[in-house]
Amino acid sequence: NDGTPGRVYRGVDMLNLGGPPAWETPLIVQVSRWDTLKDPLGVLAGFARLMASAPELHADLVLAGPNVRAVADDPDGARVFDQVASAFRALPHHVRRHVHLANIPTADVEENAAIVNALQRHATIVVQKSLREGFGLTVTEAMWKGRPIVASRVGGIVDQIEDGVDGLLVRDPRDLDSFAAALRSLLQDPERARSLGAHAAIRARDHFLGLRHLLDYGTLLERIDGRE
Numbered sequence: 001n002d003g004t005p006g007r008v009y010r011g012v013d014m015l016n017l018g019g020p021p022a023w024e025t026p027l028i029v030q031v032s033r034w035d036t037l038k039d040p041l042g043v044l045a046g047f048a049r050l051m052a053s054a055p056e057l058h059a060d061l062v063l064a065g066p067n068v069r070a071v072a073d074d075p076d077g078a079r080v081f082d083q084v085a086s087a088f089r090a091l092p093h094h095v096r097r098h099v100h101l102a103n104i105p106t107a108d109v110e111e112n113a114a115i116v117n118a119l120q121r122h123a124t125i126v127v128q129k130s131l132r133e134g135f136g137l138t139v140t141e142a143m144w145k146g147r148p149i150v151a152s153r154v155g156g157i158v159d160q161i162e163d164g165v166d167g168l169l170v171r172d173p174r175d176l177d178s179f180a181a182a183l184r185s186l187l188q189d190p191e192r193a194r195s196l197g198a199h200a201a202i203r204a205r206d207h208f209l210g211l212r213h214l215l216d217y218g219t220l221l222e223r224i225d226g227r228e
Contacts, residue, residue, distance in 0.1 A: 001110065008114050010105035013067060015085055017097040026059040026187055029123035031116055031138050032130075034065045034080040039129045039152075039173060044087050044099065046129070046179040051095045053180060057187045064102040064119055066112075121145050125186050125193065131173050133157050140208045143167070143200035148193040150182045160208070166200035 014020075021027065028047065032038040040063050047061040068078040081103070088099055102119075106112050120126060126142035126149050133155040140160060142149050149166075151157050152173035161167035168182045186193040206212065 006110050006114055008111050010107065010111060012064075012105065012115060013069075013103035015088065015101040015103075016099065017093075021060040021098075021100070026057070026124035027062055027119075027122060028059055028125045028127055028183060029062045029064065029119050030127040030129065031064045031119060032128070033074060034068055034077040034084065035074075036076075036080055037130055037132045039131050040065075040080065040084045041087055042131075042174065042176065042179070043127055043129050044084060044091075046176045046183070047099065048091060048095050049176050049180040050183050051098065054184050054187070055094075057184065058098075059124070059183075059187055060098045060100060062100045062102060062119060062123075064104055064116070066106045067103040069103070070106050116141075117145075120147060123147055125150055125183060127183075128152065128157065129170070129173055129179060130154055130157070136160060139167075140204055143204035143208070146197040146201040148186055148196040149200060150179070150186065160203075161200075162203070165196070166203045167196055 030040065030043050034040065043061070043063060063084065065081070066077065068081045084101060088096060088101060091099065104112055104115050120142050126147045128136050128139050128149065128151040130136070130152050131154065133152070135156040136151070139149060139151060139157055143160070143166065149161060150168045150170065151161060153163070153169040153171050154173055157169070161169055163169040168186070170179050170182055172178065
């Protein structure tokens, strides 16, 4: 923020089988708190169903959240992450080797943002499979970066994404088959995925950036002042 070069010094604590995915491997990414309402267990189970139905797609899943050993104000985070880690270890070997659990360092806000930005920009699909959600900040971040999104039709996400235009909404967030089918449809149709991402960036620009809200406030003040 002060114009000096940023650096990423801290590593991400990873739980995975083997090394990182190859650069060209399609990545399905969810970035969120380790919270039951973000449904990381559901994302994991849905990805397993995707792998069972379409193993030829060779996609990897990255579930990323703040480092649970470093966040003092989220006592449930460590418990939820441990549940996800247990579910990860219970997966069949051929699925587990395509899953990566990432605890992102939070000591430096800008460093954390750089890592999240890299994940989102490299993602083939960004997921937000929340059971409940207000305004999904990670949804808008992904939209602004032109990423196709698969999200739950809940809360504020419904106002952010127009289904089939700038993302795909899963009607029932607990319907793992529908979630897996939405992922599969985008992995099998890269052109549609690119189109959704392009429309998402336009929608984010037109509706969700701070500048647009500033202009709206200016218009409101002009009306109150009687100049319009």
